[in-house]
Amino acid sequence: xxxxxxxxxxxxxxxxxxxxxxxxxxxxxxxxxxxxxxxxxxxxxxxxxxxxxxxxxxxxxxxxxxxxxxxxxxxxxxxxxxxxxxxxxxxxxxxxxxxxxxxxxxxxxxxxxxxxxxxxxxxxxxxxxxxxxxxxxxxxxxxxxxxxxxxxxxxxxxxxxxxxxxxxxxxxxxxxxxxxxxxxxxxxxxxxxxxxxxxxxxxxxxxxxxxxxxxxxxxxxxxxxxxxxxxxxxxxxxxxxxxxxxxxxxxxxxxxxxxxxxxxxxxxxxxxxxxxxxxxxxxxxxxxxxxxxxxxxxxxxxxxxxxxxxxxxxxxxxxxxxxxxxxxxxxxxxxxxxxxxxxxxxxxxxxxxxxxxxxxxxxxxxxxxxxxxxxxxxxxxxxxxxxxxxxxxxxxxxxxxxxx
Numbered sequence: 060x061x062x063x064x065x066x067x068x069x070x071x072x073x074x075x076x077x078x079x080x081x082x083x084x085x086x087x088x089x090x091x092x093x094x095x096x097x098x099x100x101x102x103x104x105x106x107x108x109x110x111x112x113x114x115x116x117x118x119x120x121x122x123x124x125x126x127x128x129x130x131x132x133x134x135x136x137x138x139x140x141x142x143x144x145x146x147x148x149x150x151x152x153x154x155x156x157x158x159x160x161x162x163x164x165x166x167x168x169x170x171x172x173x174x175x176x177x178x179x180x181x182x183x184x185x186x187x188x189x190x191x192x193x194x195x196x197x198x199x200x201x202x203x204x205x206x207x208x209x210x211x212x213x214x215x216x217x218x219x220x221x222x223x224x225x226x227x228x229x230x231x232x233x234x235x236x237x238x239x240x241x242x243x244x245x246x247x248x249x250x251x252x253x254x255x256x257x258x259x260x261x262x263x264x265x266x267x268x269x270x271x272x273x274x275x276x277x278x279x280x281x282x283x284x285x286x287x288x289x290x291x292x293x294x295x296x297x298x299x300x301x302x303x304x305x306x307x308x309x310x311x312x313x314x315x316x317x318x319x320x321x322x323x324x325x326x327x328x329x330x331x332x333x334x335x336x337x338x339x340x341x342x343x344x345x346x347x348x349x350x351x352x353x354x355x356x357x358x359x360x361x362x363x364x365x366x367x368x369x370x371x372x373x374x375x376x377x378x379x380x381x382x383x384x385x386x387x388x389x390x391x392x393x394x395x396x397x398x399x400x401x402x403x404x405x406x407x408x409x410x411x412x413x414x415x416x417x418x419x420x421x422x423x424x425x426x427x428x429x430x431x432x433x434x435x436x437x438x439x440x441x442x443x444x445x446x447x448x449x450x451x452x453x454x455x456x457x458x459x460x461x462x463x
Contacts, residue, residue: 062168064166065128090107109134111130114126114128130147141299165337173308186315197412234271246287264289266350295320295351364403412430420455421455
């Protein structure tokens with residue numbers, strides 16, 4: 060199959076026929092418009108090769124409809140994700156005869172895929188040293204998320220690394236502000252991680268946030284890698300899919316790309332309108348993101364467990380030449396929630412805790428150890444309460460936050 064199929068949910072306004080509405084979506088995003096055209100005639104009838112087709116239409120119990128629309132591959136410019144979105148997620152959201160419409164999924168054919176992740180799950184595991192154990196990765200966000208200077212940021216990173224975690228990331232709002240300049244922060248954090256490695260023998264990744272304007276992100280990423288960065292972070296919806304793609308396609312940028320989805324709620328939260336996480340996740344994989352925040356099943360952000368599970372399956376299952384993306388579970392996690400995450404999401408998951416590490420009664424290092432202990436217990440099938448009897452850091456975390 061060379062063509063792209065997009066799945067939509069929609070509701071019509073009163074009196075509007077569903078078949079008409081589905082075709083209105085198709086026409087609006089391909090060759091049609093609101094009236095007949097003198098420019099489409101016997102001479103130019105070839106344009107109908109790009110009409111696309113409504114593959115099916117199903118009425119749902121809630122009064123809405125599911126439809127799959129096939130868009131001819133010729134209507135897309137290969138590799139141009141902004142243009143893809145202009146077709147599959149363009150003016151259709153403003154069609155006046157629709158009460159609501161949501162892009163639920165896309166089947167992206169191989170001929171329209173990008174380079175994909177450089178590292179993927181296996182590559183990241185090899186860097187960190189978990190390719191044999193296959194355990195879940197533990198990560199943290201520097202907290203407070205903004206406000207610390209480079210020296211104090213590095214101290215937090217050092218204390219977290221001593222606890223044995225795998226990943227430290229900048230917050231999505233921290234880039235290159237004057238209170239914590241990027242290169243001063245990067246140098247300080249990497250020095251701290253080197254000191255921690257001397258003590259623990261463990262390599263820790265630091266995802267430094269290089270999110271910036273499209274005219275500057277590649278240059279900034281080059282400078283960050285030259286300065287010692289071992290991972291880059293990009294906010295995909297604010298920087299754009301092309302930012303991920305530009306970094307992934309650049310051979311000189313030979314470090315994994317950690318992708319944050321900040322702002323996604325503006326698109327994904329309404330169950331009847333907008334864009335679901337699945338198309339976003341699939342496009343991130345195609346563009347070359349190695350890790351992606353996809354939501355948690357027990358955290359604070361209101362994700363639906365079934366959707367998170369299905370989204371994670373989509374970005375980790377075998378797909379042509381594309382390496383699998385390492386899903387990140389984050390938002391309100393603490394050691395007491397780890398078992399629920401692993402039981403639903405499996406072990407190919409990064410459990411990212413901020414307050415759930417730095418808020419530990421005994422500090423950041425103990426908080427990191429508590430998260431690791433909780434993951435160990437879950438993998439072994441031992442209840443966290445039972446495991447905590449011989450693991451004091453976990454016991455202290457459960458005493459503060461509970462095990463739900």
